[in-house]
Amino acid sequence: MAALAVSPIGISGVDDFWSAVAREWGVSAGTIVLVTGFGRAAIAGAGCLLAGWWADRADRRVVYLATGAFVAAAGVTLALTPHVPGVFVVGTLTQKFCIGMADAALSALILSVIGRSAAATKYTVLAALSNIGELYMTVTSGWIHDRWSTEMMLIAESVSALVCIVVAAALLKRFSETAQSQKSQLVVGK
Numbered sequence: 279m280a281a282l283a284v285s286p287i288g289i290s291g292v293d294d295f296w297s298a299v300a301r302e303w304g305v306s307a308g309t310i311v312l313v314t315g316f317g318r319a320a321i322a323g324a325g326c327l328l329a330g331w332w333a334d335r336a337d338r339r340v341v342y343l344a345t346g347a348f349v350a351a352a353g354v355t356l357a358l359t360p361h362v363p364g365v366f367v368v369g370t371l372t373q374k375f376c377i378g379m380a381d382a383a384l385s386a387l388i389l390s391v392i393g394r395s396a397a398a399t400k401y402t403v404l405a406a407l408s409n410i411g412e413l414y415m416t417v418t419s420g421w422i423h424d425r426w427s428t429e430m431m432l433i434a435e436s437v438s439a440l441v442c443i444v445v446a447a448a449l450l451k452r453f454s455e456t457a458q459s460q461k462s463q464l465v466v467g468k
């Protein structure tokens with residue numbers, strides 16, 4: 279669980295500095311304030327609500343990996359679409375909606391695996407570990423932006439998340455199959 283918490287799944291480093299690169303889309307200062315302020319907070323909250331509802335009805339591991347893939351898809355879309363104000367507004371709000379979903383999905387996943395013993399401590403430690411991913415993705419994304427471009431930064435963020443999603447899905451599937459096999463052996467042995 280700790281490895282998932284520190285991974286770049288559901289995280290966007292550029293999310294911390296959209297206002298610094300928004301001019302590349304020709305966005306006005308007023309639009310930047312609206313989109314990176316209240317608009318993003320409201321849309322992230324809506325994403326949290328949707329993912330919370332979804333996580334109560336599906337495998338939380340799948341929900342977390344899927345929402346991480348949504349964040350990556352939003353990043354790739356922003357990288358490959360025209361840099362015009364409308365795309366910036368819709369794209370960054372969509373990405374923030376997906377980040378809100380990923381945040382709620384991670385919380386749901388953590389809560390489903392920590393058990394009842396020392397639950398507050400376990401939850402807090404795992405939630406804090408998720409900030410490590412945010413930190414290194416912000417630093418890495420800034421470095422990639424300064425060295426290459428915003429497009430490369432968004433693509434690199436998305437690819438790193440997708441690679442981690444594929445690895446996590448494969449490992450989770452393997453662990454699930456191993457657990458099923460052990461469970462079947464216990465039933466046969468009785």
